[in-house]
Amino acid sequence: MNTTPHSQPAGRVYRAEGQLAAALGLIRVGTRGSALAVSQTTTVAEAIAQATGCDVALVIIKTHGDVSTAPLSQLGGTGVFVSALREALLGGACDVAVHSLKDLPTGPCEGIALGAVPVRADPRDALCARDGLTLEELPAGANVGTGSPRRVAQLLERRPDLHVHDLRGNVDTRLGRVSNDLDAVVLASAGLDRIGRESAITERFDLAKTPAAPGQGALAIEVRSADLGDPTIAQALAALEDPQARAEALAERVMLGTLEAGCAAPIGATASVDGGSLTLSATVYSLDGTRSLTATASLPWSSAEATTETAGSVPERLGQQVAAELLERGAADLAPLGPRQ
Numbered sequence: 001m002n003t004t005p006h007s008q009p010a011g012r013v014y015r016a017e018g019q020l021a022a023a024l025g026l027i028r029v030g031t032r033g034s035a036l037a038v039s040q041t042t043t044v045a046e047a048i049a050q051a052t053g054c055d056v057a058l059v060i061i062k063t064h065g066d067v068s069t070a071p072l073s074q075l076g077g078t079g080v081f082v083s084a085l086r087e088a089l090l091g092g093a094c095d096v097a098v099h100s101l102k103d104l105p106t107g108p109c110e111g112i113a114l115g116a117v118p119v120r121a122d123p124r125d126a127l128c129a130r131d132g133l134t135l136e137e138l139p140a141g142a143n144v145g146t147g148s149p150r151r152v153a154q155l156l157e158r159r160p161d162l163h164v165h166d167l168r169g170n171v172d173t174r175l176g177r178v179s180n181d182l183d184a185v186v187l188a189s190a191g192l193d194r195i196g197r198e199s200a201i202t203e204r205f206d207l208a209k210t211p212a213a214p215g216q217g218a219l220a221i222e223v224r225s226a227d228l229g230d231p232t233i234a235q236a237l238a239a240l241e242d243p244q245a246r247a248e249a250l251a252e253r254v255m256l257g258t259l260e261a262g263c264a265a266p267i268g269a270t271a272s273v274d275g276g277s278l279t280l281s282a283t284v285y286s287l288d289g290t291r292s293l294t295a296t297a298s299l300p301w302s303s304a305e306a307t308t309e310t311a312g313s314v315p316e317r318l319g320q321q322v323a324a325e326l327l328e329r330g331a332a333d334l335a336p337l338g339p340r341q
Protein backbone atom coordinates (compact mmCIF):
# COMPACT_ATOMS: atom_id res chain seq x y z
CA MET A 1 0.00 0.00 0.00
CA ASN A 2 1.17 3.45 -0.78
CA THR A 3 1.56 5.25 2.54
CA THR A 4 2.76 8.50 1.11
CA PRO A 5 0.43 11.18 2.48
CA HIS A 6 -1.81 12.86 -0.02
CA SER A 7 0.13 15.76 -1.40
CA GLN A 8 -0.63 18.77 -3.57
CA PRO A 9 1.69 20.91 -5.62
CA ALA A 10 3.65 23.24 -3.35
CA GLY A 11 2.52 26.83 -3.39
CA ARG A 12 4.83 29.32 -4.97
CA VAL A 13 6.73 31.65 -2.75
CA TYR A 14 7.23 35.07 -4.26
CA ARG A 15 10.10 37.25 -3.25
CA ALA A 16 9.31 40.48 -4.94
CA GLU A 17 10.50 43.29 -2.76
CA GLY A 18 9.56 46.67 -4.13
CA GLN A 19 7.75 45.24 -7.13
CA LEU A 20 5.78 42.93 -4.91
CA ALA A 21 2.47 44.65 -5.34
CA ALA A 22 2.59 44.46 -9.09
CA ALA A 23 3.99 40.90 -9.13
CA LEU A 24 1.33 39.41 -6.87
CA GLY A 25 -1.51 41.75 -7.63
CA LEU A 26 -1.85 42.00 -3.86
CA ILE A 27 -1.09 45.01 -1.72
CA ARG A 28 -0.56 44.40 2.00
CA VAL A 29 -1.59 47.27 4.22
CA GLY A 30 -0.16 47.29 7.75
CA THR A 31 -2.14 48.58 10.70
CA ARG A 32 -2.30 48.51 14.47
CA GLY A 33 -4.97 46.19 15.82
CA SER A 34 -7.18 48.64 17.74
CA ALA A 35 -10.77 49.18 16.59
CA LEU A 36 -9.83 52.71 15.56
CA ALA A 37 -6.74 51.65 13.59
CA VAL A 38 -8.54 48.78 11.84
CA SER A 39 -11.47 51.03 10.97
CA GLN A 40 -9.33 53.79 9.44
CA THR A 41 -7.06 51.31 7.67
CA THR A 42 -10.06 49.48 6.17
CA THR A 43 -11.20 52.76 4.62
CA VAL A 44 -7.72 53.26 3.16
CA ALA A 45 -7.56 49.64 1.92
CA GLU A 46 -10.91 50.03 0.15
CA ALA A 47 -9.69 53.19 -1.57
CA ILE A 48 -6.52 51.41 -2.70
CA ALA A 49 -8.48 48.42 -4.03
CA GLN A 50 -10.79 50.80 -5.89
CA ALA A 51 -7.97 52.88 -7.39
CA THR A 52 -5.70 50.03 -8.45
CA GLY A 53 -8.02 47.09 -9.06
CA CYS A 54 -5.63 45.04 -6.90
CA ASP A 55 -6.62 42.80 -4.03
CA VAL A 56 -5.55 44.24 -0.70
CA ALA A 57 -4.77 42.43 2.53
CA LEU A 58 -4.87 44.00 5.98
CA VAL A 59 -1.84 42.99 8.06
CA ILE A 60 -2.28 43.61 11.78
CA ILE A 61 0.98 44.57 13.52
CA LYS A 62 1.19 44.41 17.30
CA THR A 63 3.03 47.40 18.75
CA HIS A 64 4.75 47.86 22.08
CA GLY A 65 2.29 50.71 22.79
CA ASP A 66 -0.62 48.26 22.47
CA VAL A 67 0.93 45.67 24.78
CA SER A 68 2.17 47.90 27.61
CA THR A 69 -0.10 49.69 30.05
CA ALA A 70 2.66 52.01 31.34
CA PRO A 71 2.04 55.76 30.94
CA LEU A 72 2.85 56.92 27.41
CA SER A 73 5.46 59.34 28.74
CA GLN A 74 7.43 56.38 30.17
CA LEU A 75 7.22 54.45 26.92
CA GLY A 76 8.79 57.33 25.02
CA GLY A 77 5.56 58.87 23.78
CA THR A 78 3.23 57.70 21.06
CA GLY A 79 6.24 57.07 18.77
CA VAL A 80 6.02 53.55 20.17
CA PHE A 81 2.88 53.00 18.08
CA VAL A 82 4.70 53.99 14.96
CA SER A 83 8.02 52.15 15.11
CA ALA A 84 6.61 48.61 14.89
CA LEU A 85 4.65 49.52 11.76
CA ARG A 86 7.74 51.09 10.21
CA GLU A 87 9.78 47.99 11.00
CA ALA A 88 7.11 45.88 9.30
CA LEU A 89 7.27 48.14 6.25
CA LEU A 90 11.08 48.09 6.05
CA GLY A 91 11.19 44.35 6.74
CA GLY A 92 8.75 43.65 3.92
CA ALA A 93 5.86 42.40 6.09
CA CYS A 94 3.60 45.02 4.51
CA ASP A 95 3.77 47.42 1.55
CA VAL A 96 1.80 50.34 2.96
CA ALA A 97 1.48 51.47 6.59
CA VAL A 98 -1.42 53.55 7.92
CA HIS A 99 -0.85 55.74 10.99
CA SER A 100 -2.70 58.52 12.75
CA LEU A 101 -0.54 61.38 11.52
CA LYS A 102 -0.36 63.05 14.91
CA ASP A 103 1.38 59.96 16.33
CA LEU A 104 4.34 60.26 13.91
CA PRO A 105 7.63 61.62 15.27
CA THR A 106 8.47 64.92 13.57
CA GLY A 107 11.84 63.78 12.18
CA PRO A 108 12.32 61.86 8.91
CA CYS A 109 12.72 58.08 8.86
CA GLU A 110 15.41 56.53 6.67
CA GLY A 111 13.96 54.49 3.81
CA ILE A 112 10.36 55.54 4.47
CA ALA A 113 8.31 58.17 2.64
CA LEU A 114 5.08 59.90 3.57
CA GLY A 115 3.33 58.66 0.45
CA ALA A 116 -0.04 60.29 0.99
CA VAL A 117 -2.11 62.36 3.40
CA PRO A 118 -5.81 61.67 2.76
CA VAL A 119 -8.71 64.10 3.28
CA ARG A 120 -8.64 65.12 6.92
CA ALA A 121 -11.35 64.14 9.39
CA ASP A 122 -12.62 66.50 12.11
CA PRO A 123 -9.47 67.80 13.88
CA ARG A 124 -11.34 69.03 16.97
CA ASP A 125 -11.13 67.58 20.45
CA ALA A 126 -14.37 66.18 21.84
CA LEU A 127 -15.71 66.28 25.37
CA CYS A 128 -17.65 63.14 26.26
CA ALA A 129 -19.47 63.95 29.47
CA ARG A 130 -22.20 62.29 31.51
CA ASP A 131 -25.76 63.54 31.11
CA GLY A 132 -25.00 65.49 27.94
CA LEU A 133 -23.02 68.14 29.83
CA THR A 134 -20.75 70.66 28.08
CA LEU A 135 -17.45 71.84 29.60
CA GLU A 136 -19.16 74.97 30.94
CA GLU A 137 -21.96 72.92 32.49
CA LEU A 138 -19.74 70.48 34.40
CA PRO A 139 -20.17 71.00 38.15
CA ALA A 140 -17.40 72.72 40.14
CA GLY A 141 -14.54 70.34 40.88
CA ALA A 142 -15.72 67.75 38.34
CA ASN A 143 -13.37 64.86 37.45
CA VAL A 144 -12.18 64.84 33.85
CA GLY A 145 -9.86 62.32 32.20
CA THR A 146 -7.15 62.92 29.62
CA GLY A 147 -3.61 61.62 29.12
CA SER A 148 -2.44 64.63 27.12
CA PRO A 149 -0.55 67.56 28.73
CA ARG A 150 -2.01 69.89 26.08
CA ARG A 151 -5.55 68.87 26.96
CA VAL A 152 -4.79 69.20 30.69
CA ALA A 153 -3.53 72.78 30.17
CA GLN A 154 -6.49 73.70 27.96
CA LEU A 155 -9.02 72.25 30.42
CA LEU A 156 -7.44 74.11 33.34
CA GLU A 157 -7.21 77.34 31.34
CA ARG A 158 -10.97 77.34 30.90
CA ARG A 159 -11.93 75.56 34.12
CA PRO A 160 -9.20 75.87 36.83
CA ASP A 161 -11.55 74.16 39.32
CA LEU A 162 -11.55 70.80 37.49
CA HIS A 163 -9.72 67.73 38.73
CA VAL A 164 -7.87 66.19 35.83
CA HIS A 165 -6.99 62.48 35.82
CA ASP A 166 -4.69 60.41 33.60
CA LEU A 167 -6.42 58.32 30.97
CA ARG A 168 -5.14 55.40 28.91
CA GLY A 169 -6.38 52.48 26.87
CA ASN A 170 -8.44 52.21 23.72
CA VAL A 171 -11.39 54.45 22.95
CA ASP A 172 -14.00 52.17 24.54
CA THR A 173 -11.93 51.76 27.71
CA ARG A 174 -11.65 55.55 27.99
CA LEU A 175 -15.33 56.13 27.32
CA GLY A 176 -16.18 53.46 29.88
CA ARG A 177 -14.86 55.68 32.66
CA VAL A 178 -17.56 58.29 32.07
CA SER A 179 -20.32 57.83 34.65
CA ASN A 180 -18.00 55.35 36.35
CA ASP A 181 -15.23 57.26 38.18
CA LEU A 182 -15.15 60.32 35.90
CA ASP A 183 -17.64 63.00 34.88
CA ALA A 184 -16.09 63.41 31.44
CA VAL A 185 -13.16 62.50 29.20
CA VAL A 186 -11.56 64.38 26.31
CA LEU A 187 -10.77 62.46 23.12
CA ALA A 188 -10.19 63.25 19.46
CA SER A 189 -13.45 63.69 17.51
CA ALA A 190 -11.87 61.90 14.54
CA GLY A 191 -11.35 58.70 16.50
CA LEU A 192 -14.89 58.69 17.87
CA ASP A 193 -16.41 59.46 14.48
CA ARG A 194 -14.36 56.73 12.78
CA ILE A 195 -15.59 53.97 15.06
CA GLY A 196 -19.18 55.18 15.19
CA ARG A 197 -19.13 56.57 18.74
CA GLU A 198 -20.10 60.14 17.82
CA SER A 199 -23.19 59.84 20.05
CA ALA A 200 -20.88 59.92 23.10
CA ILE A 201 -19.71 63.45 22.20
CA THR A 202 -21.36 66.23 24.20
CA GLU A 203 -19.21 69.13 22.90
CA ARG A 204 -16.70 69.61 20.07
CA PHE A 205 -14.21 72.26 21.15
CA ASP A 206 -13.86 75.32 18.94
CA LEU A 207 -10.41 75.21 17.30
CA ALA A 208 -9.97 78.97 17.72
CA LYS A 209 -10.18 78.59 21.52
CA THR A 210 -8.90 75.05 21.87
CA PRO A 211 -6.45 74.15 19.10
CA ALA A 212 -5.85 70.42 18.70
CA ALA A 213 -2.62 68.44 18.45
CA PRO A 214 -0.58 69.08 15.30
CA GLY A 215 -1.86 66.69 12.62
CA GLN A 216 -4.92 65.56 14.60
CA GLY A 217 -7.63 64.02 12.45
CA ALA A 218 -5.25 63.32 9.57
CA LEU A 219 -3.88 59.95 8.47
CA ALA A 220 -0.33 59.29 7.29
CA ILE A 221 0.13 56.71 4.53
CA GLU A 222 3.74 55.54 4.58
CA VAL A 223 5.54 53.41 1.99
CA ARG A 224 9.14 52.34 1.40
CA SER A 225 10.90 55.23 -0.40
CA ALA A 226 12.15 52.69 -2.96
CA ASP A 227 8.53 51.88 -3.91
CA LEU A 228 7.56 55.45 -4.83
CA GLY A 229 8.35 54.60 -8.45
CA ASP A 230 6.26 51.41 -8.42
CA PRO A 231 3.31 52.14 -10.76
CA THR A 232 0.73 50.35 -8.60
CA ILE A 233 1.89 52.04 -5.40
CA ALA A 234 2.01 55.42 -7.18
CA GLN A 235 -1.55 54.89 -8.43
CA ALA A 236 -2.74 54.06 -4.91
CA LEU A 237 -1.00 57.07 -3.38
CA ALA A 238 -2.32 59.48 -6.01
CA ALA A 239 -5.87 58.34 -5.26
CA LEU A 240 -5.40 58.77 -1.50
CA GLU A 241 -3.61 62.13 -1.51
CA ASP A 242 -5.34 65.38 -0.49
CA PRO A 243 -2.92 68.30 -1.08
CA GLN A 244 -4.75 70.58 1.35
CA ALA A 245 -4.65 68.04 4.18
CA ARG A 246 -0.93 67.50 3.53
CA ALA A 247 -0.21 71.25 3.55
CA GLU A 248 -2.13 71.79 6.80
CA ALA A 249 -0.66 68.81 8.59
CA LEU A 250 2.85 69.63 7.40
CA ALA A 251 2.69 73.26 8.56
CA GLU A 252 1.50 72.11 12.01
CA ARG A 253 4.14 69.41 12.31
CA VAL A 254 7.06 71.50 11.04
CA MET A 255 6.12 74.07 13.71
CA LEU A 256 6.26 71.28 16.33
CA GLY A 257 9.53 69.89 14.98
CA THR A 258 11.18 73.33 14.85
CA LEU A 259 10.31 73.83 18.51
CA GLU A 260 12.05 70.47 19.02
CA ALA A 261 8.92 69.36 20.80
CA GLY A 262 7.36 65.92 20.90
CA CYS A 263 3.70 64.95 20.60
CA ALA A 264 3.39 65.07 24.41
CA ALA A 265 4.31 68.80 24.59
CA PRO A 266 1.53 71.21 25.62
CA ILE A 267 1.17 72.70 22.15
CA GLY A 268 -1.94 73.14 20.03
CA ALA A 269 -1.92 74.10 16.35
CA THR A 270 -4.43 74.78 13.62
CA ALA A 271 -3.55 75.27 9.97
CA SER A 272 -6.22 75.96 7.39
CA VAL A 273 -6.47 76.86 3.73
CA ASP A 274 -8.70 79.81 3.00
CA GLY A 275 -8.91 81.32 -0.45
CA GLY A 276 -5.35 81.50 -1.68
CA SER A 277 -3.53 81.28 1.61
CA LEU A 278 -2.42 78.83 4.23
CA THR A 279 -2.75 80.14 7.80
CA LEU A 280 -1.09 78.55 10.82
CA SER A 281 -1.85 79.42 14.41
CA ALA A 282 0.01 77.72 17.26
CA THR A 283 -0.31 78.01 21.04
CA VAL A 284 2.16 76.88 23.71
CA TYR A 285 0.73 76.44 27.24
CA SER A 286 2.22 76.29 30.69
CA LEU A 287 1.33 72.87 32.10
CA ASP A 288 -1.08 74.35 34.64
CA GLY A 289 -2.93 76.30 31.95
CA THR A 290 -2.37 79.68 33.61
CA ARG A 291 -0.20 81.07 30.81
CA SER A 292 -0.05 80.66 27.05
CA LEU A 293 1.56 82.15 23.95
CA THR A 294 -0.06 82.21 20.50
CA ALA A 295 1.56 83.04 17.16
CA THR A 296 -0.23 83.21 13.81
CA ALA A 297 1.02 83.71 10.24
CA SER A 298 -0.18 83.22 6.66
CA LEU A 299 1.54 82.58 3.33
CA PRO A 300 0.07 82.38 -0.17
CA TRP A 301 -0.72 78.76 -1.06
CA SER A 302 -2.81 77.00 -3.68
CA SER A 303 -3.21 73.34 -4.53
CA ALA A 304 -1.55 74.12 -7.88
CA GLU A 305 1.79 74.43 -6.12
CA ALA A 306 1.16 71.41 -3.92
CA THR A 307 4.13 69.10 -3.64
CA THR A 308 5.12 66.04 -1.70
CA GLU A 309 8.60 67.59 -1.31
CA THR A 310 8.85 69.06 2.18
CA ALA A 311 12.07 71.03 1.85
CA GLY A 312 11.49 74.68 1.00
CA SER A 313 7.72 74.26 0.55
CA VAL A 314 5.20 76.88 1.71
CA PRO A 315 3.92 74.73 4.62
CA GLU A 316 7.48 74.13 5.79
CA ARG A 317 8.37 77.83 5.71
CA LEU A 318 5.15 78.73 7.50
CA GLY A 319 5.75 76.18 10.25
CA GLN A 320 9.29 77.44 10.75
CA GLN A 321 8.17 81.07 10.84
CA VAL A 322 5.51 80.47 13.50
CA ALA A 323 7.90 78.37 15.60
CA ALA A 324 10.59 81.05 15.39
CA GLU A 325 8.14 83.67 16.63
CA LEU A 326 7.06 81.45 19.54
CA LEU A 327 10.70 80.83 20.54
CA GLU A 328 11.54 84.53 20.27
CA ARG A 329 8.67 85.33 22.60
CA GLY A 330 9.82 82.80 25.22
CA ALA A 331 7.93 79.57 24.45
CA ALA A 332 10.80 77.49 25.83
CA ASP A 333 10.45 79.16 29.26
CA LEU A 334 6.71 78.54 29.34
CA ALA A 335 6.64 74.77 28.98
CA PRO A 336 8.86 71.71 28.77
CA LEU A 337 8.92 71.28 24.99
CA GLY A 338 10.97 68.10 24.66
CA PRO A 339 11.79 65.44 24.14
CA ARG A 340 11.55 65.51 20.40
CA GLN A 341 10.86 62.05 19.02
Ligand SMILES: NCc1[nH]cc(CCC(=O)O)c1CC(=O)O
Binds near residue numbers: 103186191
Ligand atom coordinates in the same frame (compact mmCIF):
# COMPACT_ATOMS: atom_id res chain seq x y z
N1 LIG B 1 -2.76 59.86 20.90
C1 LIG B 1 -3.50 58.72 20.46
C2 LIG B 1 -4.33 59.01 19.27
N2 LIG B 1 -3.79 59.09 18.03
C3 LIG B 1 -4.78 59.43 17.16
C4 LIG B 1 -5.96 59.54 17.85
C5 LIG B 1 -7.28 59.90 17.31
C6 LIG B 1 -7.47 60.11 15.85
C7 LIG B 1 -6.68 61.21 15.21
O1 LIG B 1 -6.33 62.23 15.80
O2 LIG B 1 -6.43 61.06 14.01
C8 LIG B 1 -5.71 59.26 19.19
C9 LIG B 1 -6.69 59.24 20.29
C10 LIG B 1 -7.00 60.57 20.92
O3 LIG B 1 -6.18 61.51 20.89
O4 LIG B 1 -8.08 60.69 21.50
